[in-house]
Amino acid sequence: MGRINSIVYRLKLLIKAVILPATILLLSDQTYCQAVDARQTAKIPHPCLILKKSDLPALRAGIKNLPLLKQSADASREIANKAIQSGIRVPVPADPGGGYTHEQHKMNYISMYHAAMVYQLSGEKQYAVFVRDMLLKYASLYPTLGLHPERKGPGPGKIFWQGLNDAVWLVYTIQAYDGIFDFLSENQRSDIESQLFRNIVKFFTVEDSYSFNRVHNHGTWAVAGVGMTGMVLGDKKLTDMALYSTRLDGSGGFVKQIKDLFSPDGYYSEGPYYQRYAILPFILFAKALDNNRPELNIFQLKEGVLTKSVMSLIQLSNTDGRFYPLNDAMKEKSLDTPELVYATNITFGLTGNRELLDVISRLGQVMISADGMKAARMIKENQTLPFVRKTVLLRDGVDGKQGGLAILRSGEGANQSAAVFKFTTQGMGHGHFDRLSYIFYDHGNEVITDYGSARYLNIESKDGGRYLAENKSWACQTVAHNTVVADEKSQFGANVEESEKYHPELLFSDFENPSCQIIAASDSNSYSGITLQRTLTRIEINGREFLVDLFRVENQSKANYDLPFYYNGQIISTNFKYEKELSSKKAIGSRNGYEHLWLDAKAPSVNQTASITFMKDKYFYTLSILGDKQTDLLFTSLGANDPNFNLRQESGILVRQNQSSSHSFVTVLESHGDYDPGNEIVQNSAGSVKNLELVSAGNTCSLIRISLIDGTIVNMGIAHGPDPEKIHTIRAGSDNFSWKGNYRLLTDKKQ
């Protein structure tokens, strides 16, 4: 959101908050269940959820002259036609994710949803007939079902192996039912409601309310499905349970989920991959509530956190649209998903932020709704503004005080680079033990990488598409991330419950100068007796881009510290000798993820500023590491102890500091040069860091000196301390540190 837009939006929120204090009070009250809803169910005009009956005339007209809307309606028609041609198939549930019955039931809710849309828009009866007949088949089948034969763990489903999938099914299907409601006879409605919807709602709220009352994205799908079913069936209590838990006391349910699962900046603790997934039921159910129970002012809850969350989610995608693969994430996932269609359209409808039109254009489709039509019209009228990915700090935690995530960006468009620094909470069951790690993107490539999750989604032959054993043994472990590992053990001993108790701390950030962006965070709980503190600074010097990384480890006793950097590319050169494993190689360790790393080469006791240049596509990167006699550099590749070829072969450089108490890792990642394969011209293929020095490493500040080959000297003072209030500027001339050379960095703490 642009700054001015943001201010206007905040003002609007403020006005609403002043005008509607009763509602706000109501939402913060514990007695939700007494909330007023005066509507009589018999009067509900269908459709009522997202697409409203009153919007239909305008939509039918809009399809004729708004290309994006027409394209989207055509796409719905194509999906529906294909499904109608294939015939109605409602198999008895049998297969796990990726298997036939799983995929067929997925296809069914999607095709019913689209067929209902086409019916609404065109009035062509065959589409309503298709939805009706399929719903009647489900109405016959559902009461006969027990729990799914392939169920795993808590929250099983009946139609699918996971209750989560059943909830998704309900979210789509109830919209389809809403869409053909008027087409059905009383008897048909009665059959479908009593045998299907009442039973599935009972399953979620009575038989297995594990998911429903959970403050978790699985819970959101369940409450959205049940809550929307309540609206369509005219059963207010169902919707109230969705809002405030089956106990109707606000101890669970949608309102608590909104409040607890998003930080004030709209960060979602599981990370962008699951935020993308979770955003759909949040935004859809909220929109349905806004249409049907506007007095709840659901979008104003927590200062408009739902729409903020959509904007933050887009910021969590790289310039090419791929989401940053934090925690359990499929790396190929990008903005191009159905979830983002709903999220961007509804948010655009609410905020009018024209940068969203850029994302909507990329998606190439809009919702069949008033919001979708508005977006299509403004895109046609060339009202789109480019979506700007900028340097952002997204605070984590219910109150924004439990660490966070920072994206330091530089450059524009396809060539934009981004350093993503993670100091969030654990992120529940899908979190990784990766505190204070960073990843780096440049020219659309992930250059310093995160593995993401070890999983082949929906590929049946890879353990049914589930998370693989290597997800736990490798992907979650600390050594799989670009952060310090102490004594070859993961943070919190890889114990999720323990990790959930603590969070890293933001120390300070300053993004005012685009040529010098700085962020610092600390963590005192990951390893007993050890305080970790990392300060990342993106600086531009003489047109070159550097990411300066100071990683301090404070420890009274001695330990071994490993700081890995996983890189994407081919090693071009080093300024030090190493011993390469030639005709045999071994795994580097036997547990905590180390068992998956092959040792490819080793440089013991480097005792110098060690530089490694690698190349990805047309671009060069040099990682320079300040080493001493205790520093070994290990080159690794992934894939040891991987009996089923589950892991991707990826390369890493592991900086190993042997038997040290407190230690500061100083590294600089430089992006430089390019290779033009057409004209066969290479420019700046060598890095420019000549030498790194840690001039001083006191408790209050560290002083780093970077000498470049062109004679430039960069002196950098970084203040630190556990209490942010005590952080203060290192001034020139103070602290027996004399500033030299033609470049200075002076980092103030700013609020």
Add this chain to the structure above:
Amino acid sequence: MGRINSIVYRLKLLIKAVILPATILLLSDQTYCQAVDARQTAKIPHPCLILKKSDLPALRAGIKNLPLLKQSADASREIANKAIQSGIRVPVPADPGGGYTHEQHKMNYISMYHAAMVYQLSGEKQYAVFVRDMLLKYASLYPTLGLHPERKGPGPGKIFWQGLNDAVWLVYTIQAYDGIFDFLSENQRSDIESQLFRNIVKFFTVEDSYSFNRVHNHGTWAVAGVGMTGMVLGDKKLTDMALYSTRLDGSGGFVKQIKDLFSPDGYYSEGPYYQRYAILPFILFAKALDNNRPELNIFQLKEGVLTKSVMSLIQLSNTDGRFYPLNDAMKEKSLDTPELVYATNITFGLTGNRELLDVISRLGQVMISADGMKAARMIKENQTLPFVRKTVLLRDGVDGKQGGLAILRSGEGANQSAAVFKFTTQGMGHGHFDRLSYIFYDHGNEVITDYGSARYLNIESKDGGRYLAENKSWACQTVAHNTVVADEKSQFGANVEESEKYHPELLFSDFENPSCQIIAASDSNSYSGITLQRTLTRIEINGREFLVDLFRVENQSKANYDLPFYYNGQIISTNFKYEKELSSKKAIGSRNGYEHLWLDAKAPSVNQTASITFMKDKYFYTLSILGDKQTDLLFTSLGANDPNFNLRQESGILVRQNQSSSHSFVTVLESHGDYDPGNEIVQNSAGSVKNLELVSAGNTCSLIRISLIDGTIVNMGIAHGPDPEKIHTIRAGSDNFSWKGNYRLLTDKKQ
């Protein structure tokens, strides 16, 4: 070239051949040097080479209204402006490829060339001044130069480490000189010609005529430079030497190069990477000859082989524009090179083939010449036809009888797939020992891969950008390619001279039915006493694509045979058990390329139809292998014995047949399914081959049966024999082979 265009073009050639028999005779005569050229040097209007003085008025007008021409002129101006701003730098040669002086001198000829173009178009004197002053600097420097200090091997240069680069310098620079000729005073011309051009020409024709008289692409650059210099300087003898060697007897020189280096189909024995490089001097010098010595009818030589060569070269690129990386090749090289701008523009000027406009549009620039303007005009007028990549057979050898290369294609546009089967001659010094290997592309990806060359072009820190030691120890070796290795040795013992003596034989091909394309070739010389014969068939069955591969090895004695398949992707599943190396692994061998392969896993004595499914991006591929008790399957990855991280990590499956005499490898590669990460839908992730049988493997024919999981049975009879004339159809019912099932393949030999 479309079929009709092709016929028209051939008719035109025929007409010219009839009308100009004297010229044709002249060119096939050994007494070239007496060729008439009546022009007087004093009368030459400059520029005279490619851009002609008489074209200038039209070009100056065209720039105003032809976008692509304007864009190209603007690009020239930008290059020239940048160079002028940087100042004239003509350093004493010191560095190898990628180093400062190397890159500066490269930049110089490019900027002089473009500055001269801008001067011609605009008449702005500062551009002529820049070229003049730089030429005068070179005129001072050149006479002081000895051989380059970094020279390697035969054919050294003076300005650059290789004489080749000096020749390239001359090709561009003589055009720049031609462009500002009229701007110079007599004295300046005299200085530049006598000190610079006469000396460099002397270097090529007298001091070191190694390259000049060689029938090799290095020679083409030298003769083009010298020949064009002859035209500009009005020295007919120089051009004659360029045409017919320094001995003027046709034993070398341009005419022999055209005749000997291209097959009748325009295939160039070094392969597409070098063909792309070599095409520039061929096409430029030919165009200059066409402009200045039209009586030679150079473009009609060998039935128009030069323009055929350009069309074949484009066919040798994949749907995404990358050239197939055969022999020594940089894999990132695509059509997007300056060479293709010249090649396509001049060929379009000659043939008017509108499919070339598609390629020219992609290149985004045209030549500043009459041809370039014509292309820009027709593109503006929407005359472009899509360039169609089709199934082609390109015969190799001076008479087209020395094997060849076939590309079997299927599908259209970005999703087109291609199987590239190589049974060419060795390809001189840049050839690999890869006879009867194939590579396979699909959806823009190289799926079954060739390593290309082990080289980091122009990257100084990788051995000065030269071919690395691993090029010889790995990339050239037979085991680095998807073809049979006997007893772990390379073809011809990796002896280039021995290999140059022999060539594989085309057995038969039939591309008439797009759903069943077949090609067969044999080789009896790569291994003493062994005859290799491979038949590749692309068939479509029930909408699925299969590449059926029958690789017969005939041998009286016993040997071990390895057939590797290098694949790009991640293994998803296998239908057999294998033993994965878990915590240590070893190189697979110690010589002939085997020393570079790690053994990742092994399945001994598979004795079944073994299927391996892997995934690349969103697509699935299954390789099915008919195995018996003597068959081991080895999973490999590249990178052993690679002390400097020179090799890329790539994965392979090695089919090992132990101690057999004659043996037939039967494999099927199936392309199937896709993964939609946005909607999280996977379709057809499993292969459909259930069983392979070699029903009969006689000397006259082989009979293969492929059973699919849906019950379809494919019976396939393939006839063979060393003499193509003896190959005949296997008829249903004959050879005690009863055709069953609902699918039959019957492959006739067609001529």
